[in-house]
Amino acid sequence: MKRNFTTKTLTIAVSLALSNTSVYAEQNTDSGAEEIEKISILGSRVSNRTATESSVPVDIIxxxxxxxxxxxxxxxxxxATAPSFNFSRTQISDGSDLFRPATLRGLQPDQTLVLIxxxxxxxxxxxxxxxxxxxxxxxxDMNAIPVTALKNVQVLRDGAAAxxxxxxxxxxxxxxxxxxxDVTSGYFxxxxxxxxxxxxYSMGLNTGFDIGxxxxxxxxxxxxxxxxxxxRAQKDIGGxxxxxxxxxxxxxxxxxxxAESEFISTFYNMMIPVNELxxxxxxxxxNRxxxxxxxxxxxDEAAKNVPQVYADGFLPYIDNExxxxxxxxxxxxxxDDDWQLDLSAVYGxxxxxxxxxNTINASYAAEYLANNPGASDEEIAANAGPTSGYSGGFRFDQLTFNADVSATVEIGLDEPLHVSFGAEYxxxxxxxxxxxxxxYACGLANSDTSFASVIDPDTFAECGFQAYPGLRPDASGDADRDSYAFYLDLELQLNEKWNLGTAFRYEDFSDAGDDLVGKLSSRYDFTDDFALRGAISTGFRAPSLQQSAYTAYTTNLGAGGVLSPSFTATAGSPFPSALGVDGLELETSKSISLGMVFDINDEVSVTLDGYHIEIxxxxxLGSMLSPEDVAFNQAAVDxxxxxGADQANxxxxxxxxTTKGLDLIITYNxxxxxxxxxxxxxxxxNETEIDSVNAPDGIPLSVALDDLQRSFLTDGxxxxxxxxxxxxxxxxxxAIVRANYYGETDVIYFGNDHIGLPDEISATxxxxxxxxxxxAVLVDINFDYQLNKHFTLAAGINNLFDKTPDELGENEALDFIxxxxxKYPVRALPYGFDGMSYYARVNFSF
Known part of the structure; x- marks a missing residue:
């Protein structure tokens, strides 16, 4: 039986080309070296296509x-290894302490598809x-995958929705x-x-066994x-x-x-021959x-604190899991010899x-004092409610069925036509x-009544836990949908120099509509050492259920640096509907890429790929809007x-x-x-520009897309x-020495364009x-020494010169609030603010 289908999968119909310079050199695992030009499962469906013969760039790491x-x-x-990939740091952003947004080519996290x-x-x-x-x-969530389980990672840098x-x-x-x-490997x-x-401290262990x-x-x-x-915080002057x-x-x-964190993960990968299959x-x-x-x-924050419990204030914690x-x-x-089949089901x-x-619901003590005006401090503290508890959660699951067929068909040319087609549900x-x-409650009775703070009778106490107010029952619920798709992929080697591929995909979502998209890719080898490659494609992205069904109450920073109860309205609910948004539709895209592959000599190779993506x-997710922001529309105000929130989005x-850019890779061996x-x-x-804003009739552009959103999309x-x-x-x-360069980011969030503080209160x-x-340029160094065939010692320093963002000055809004x-900014941080770190590692293999 021929086993040349090698992990071909139903969803892989990319007519791409791997340049040998886009392949990060070592393809070795603990079980020994692999071939450098290994066929990638992320790539052409042609089973004998090597890493130097296809049509758009992929990095194999x-x-x-x-x-x-x-x-x-x-x-x-x-x-650290793929410059097109960004992994921003952020803090105090309700959940991002546990996951971080992983992006490709400056687009959004959900505009990159991840496969295993x-x-x-x-x-x-x-x-x-x-x-x-x-x-x-x-x-x-990229960090949910253990590195120990991976043989390699393949990054396709091209639109591939078709x-x-x-x-x-x-x-x-x-x-x-x-x-x-027959190999057990791992590290401490x-x-x-x-x-x-x-x-x-971390450890990993990997082992494998033959079956039959x-x-x-x-x-x-x-x-x-x-x-x-x-x-990295400092002493404060809050009193x-x-x-x-x-x-x-x-x-x-x-x-x-x-954040303080813990992580445990187990993965498996297996195959059993069954007759000829x-x-x-x-x-x-x-679990993390x-x-x-x-x-x-x-x-002394009257709306948020109960001094009988926290006499000097408190730092609320959010325990993410x-x-x-x-x-x-x-x-x-x-x-048979020409046709292959792959059937699969995946659940996630x-x-x-x-x-x-270490939190509190200030309205509990406020209600108690309202009902017992002569209460002592001890009695108020005893009736101030819990200082910890469950604030809510989110669930998402996905079941995918695939059927994939691929074949080689003789059409009278020197090379056969490679055909792949399939379906997905x-x-x-x-x-x-x-x-x-x-x-989330307003007082112990959880009524619609507001109660005066125990600190200031002219200030209402806030409802719900501080830092992460709980998800209310009226915000809870569930949603579901299904989709189906059909695709066709064709690839042909027209002659020894010219490869041509095309793909089409039709997909229909029960809640968001359907679309037919396509892709045309090609590569021409002018010589054995120089080739041009490129692709033209259309694409789409369906709104996720997380976007179309999400609703929650949170605490966000509002005008003047004040923390305010905030609400995110479900798509199609009264607030967005009043502003002309009745639901979410498909995103659509057009993508053009053009690149070249040049092996200058046996030691030096160059790839250069340009791209232009229109979406x-x-x-x-819009910025928080106050009643004053939407005063032009009474229905929206109501x-x-x-x-019950001060602001909503x-x-x-x-x-x-439009996003456009260049990828350059030069290797010298x-x-x-x-x-x-x-x-x-x-x-x-790369650069992202806003071409236009889709503002419904009668809605100002600043409401449909304000400057805060613009700054994260274009400069975040x-x-x-x-x-x-x-x-x-x-x-x-x-030994490895690596210099990482990160360009500047510049966003409005936590700047005065966002906070809106009076300049006269600034020290400057x-x-x-x-x-x-x-x-910034961050320099990392790593040394390793193989003690024997079983053990290797490694040690290194990341960010050798202790580079951090510039410290906040007295003229920074974040310093004031x-x-x-x-000490440092907390948004749009591509390299964090922890500074230098060091490590020691023992690798083993038996």
Whole structure:
């Protein structure tokens, strides 16, 4: 039986071409070296197409490369090795302490499709909220995947919705699981930051076993991580019961840093021969927790604090927990010498829960005092309600069925026509789970009545827990949908120099409509060393259930730096409907790419790829709107007031945009001083422009898309990224030096254009309009030494020169509203603010 289908999957119909310079060199695993020009499962359906023969760029990053920088999170590893990939840091943003937005080519997290072994991976149940990169986009949680389980990662840098369907506008990331047997490998690693905090310990173990004697196997992985938090906050001048405002606090009371976290994950990958077919399965489980925090609540904040419980104020914590389960089952094989079949089913589920700690519902004490005006401080404290509890959660699951057929058909030319076609059916479910009553209630009786604060009778006490008010029962609920798709992919080698491919896909969503998209790709080899490649495609992305069905009450920073109860309205509900938005539609795209592959000599290779992506009807999560913002529309004012929140926002197809850029990769491989040196320069330049705003009749452009949203879409991610890597090995020694360049980001969030503080209260007489994270070069070094055939020692320093963003000054709005507690910006941070870190690692293999 021919087994030339090699993990071909039904959703893979990309007519692409892998340049040898786009392939990150080492393709070795713990079980030994692989062929450099390995056929990628993310690529052409042609089973004999090698990594140097196709038509759009893909990076293949080996597992060895992913771990050489000392990163144990997949997202960090990819950011350090693939400049088109961005993994922004953020803090105090309701959930982003646990997941981080993973983006490709400067687009949104949900505009990149993630696969495992070529099969669609489910998205996360939650998304970043307003004021973050990727706000409103429920992408794939990259950090839920253990690096230990991976053989390599393939990054397709081209629009691929015609092959894969919804989400593949920016590209596709495929995670290939290990399939090695008779080898047990793993690592132990420990590290910390240069400040002495953030201690992190992790371990991974991978092993495999043969099943039978005909190539069957099972590969198993487990990974554990335990990380202490970091804190870059400073002493503040917010005052306390014993210290007047303006006086520096005795200790650091705010929190600005990475959350304390824990991670456990197990994955498997297996195949069993069944007669002339292969039965395969893979999947895994992961659980992660992260203890994030909100803003510090000052002792005298009447609406938020109960001084009988927290005499000097308090820092509320948000205990995040994410759980992922996935399983795939399939049957594949050769029908005959020319036809192959692949049938599969994949189920994935993500749960995300919030517990609030060190918090309070100020309305409980306020109601008690209203009913017992002579109550003592001890009695008020005893009746102030719980200081911790469950604030609610989100659930998302996805079941996908695929049928895939591929064949070679003789048509009278020197090369046959390669044909692939198939179908996909998908079911999705989304649920919002309410928190416990104390997390959202207005007083113990949970009535519609507001109660005067225990601090100031002229101020109403806020309802619900501080930092993350609980999800109310009227916001809970569930939604579901299904979709089906058909595709056709054709590829032909017209002659020895010219390859041509095309693909078409029709997909229909029960809640969002249907679309027919296509792609034409080609490559022409002028010589053995020089080729041009390119593609033209149309694409689409269906609004996710997380976008169309989401609703929640949160706390957000409003005008004047005041934390305000906020509400996100469901698509089609009264508030957005009053503003002309009755639901969400498909995003559509047009993409053009053109590139060249040039092997200058045996040592130097260059690829350069340009791209132009136009997206219409992009879905955005709007900024919070107050009754004053929508005063021109009384129906909208009434709908907002009916929510009980001070401000509200909603999703809409608000933007038409164009993203264009260049990807450059130069590799140099040579022998040096009895060793081997590999030098790689990889860079990306991209720019996103807003072409037009889809404002309904009578709705101002500033309401449909305000400047805050614009800033995150166009300037929230670096427009320039590059890595320069020197990888040298000699005998048992190895060393890597990598310089990472991050371009500047500049967003309105936490700048005075967002906060709107009076300039006269600034110590300098004015506040900066925006929040800027300056461009930076971070240098990482890594050394390893092979003790023997079983053990390798490694150690390294990341961010060797301790580069951090410029510290906040007295003219920064964030410095003012945090009472000088925050040292650095907290939004649009591509390289974080922890500074230098170091690690030591022991790798083993038996």
């Amino acid at each position: 080996s597992a060895k490369s992913l771990t050489k920088g000392g990163f144990t999170e997949l997202g960090q590893s990819l950011q 072994n070529g099969k669609r991976r489910h998205n996360q149940a939650i998304f970043g909220l307003n004021g973050t990169v990727g706000a409103g986009a429920a992408g794939t 092959q894969y369907g919804s989400d593949a506008i920016a590209g596709v990331i495929n995670l290939s699981l290990k399939d090695s047997t 690693q420990g590290g910390a930051t240069g400040e002495g905090d953030g201690e992190t 004697t005909d190539g069957g196997f099972i590969n198993l992985s487990v990974e554990l991580r335990d990380g202490e938090g970091t804190n 306390s019961s014993t210290t007047p405002r303006g006086t520096l606090s005795d200790s650091v009371r705010w929190g600005q840093g990475n 292969e039965l395969y399965s893979f999947g895994g489980f992961s 927790t992260a203890l994030g925090n909100g803003f510090f609540r000052n002792y 994410a759980e992922d389960i996935s399983i795939a089952l399939g049957l594949r094989g050769d029908i 589920e993500n749960k995300y829960d919030f517990d609030s700690k 998908r079911e999705e479910n989304y649920e919002i789970v309410a928190g416990e009553e104390a997390s 219409e009807d992009r879905i955005t 709908a907002l007031l009916a929510t 909603y999703f809409a197809n608000s933007v038409n945009s 040579t022998d040096l001083a009895d060793g081997e040196l590999a030098v790689t320069l990889a860079g990306n330049i 991610q670096p427009q320039e990224r590059a890595t320069l890597t020197f990888d040298y090995s000699r005998d048992k020694w190895g 007489g004015s506040f900066k309009d925006t929040s800027v994270v300056e461009s 945090t009472n000088q507690a925050f």
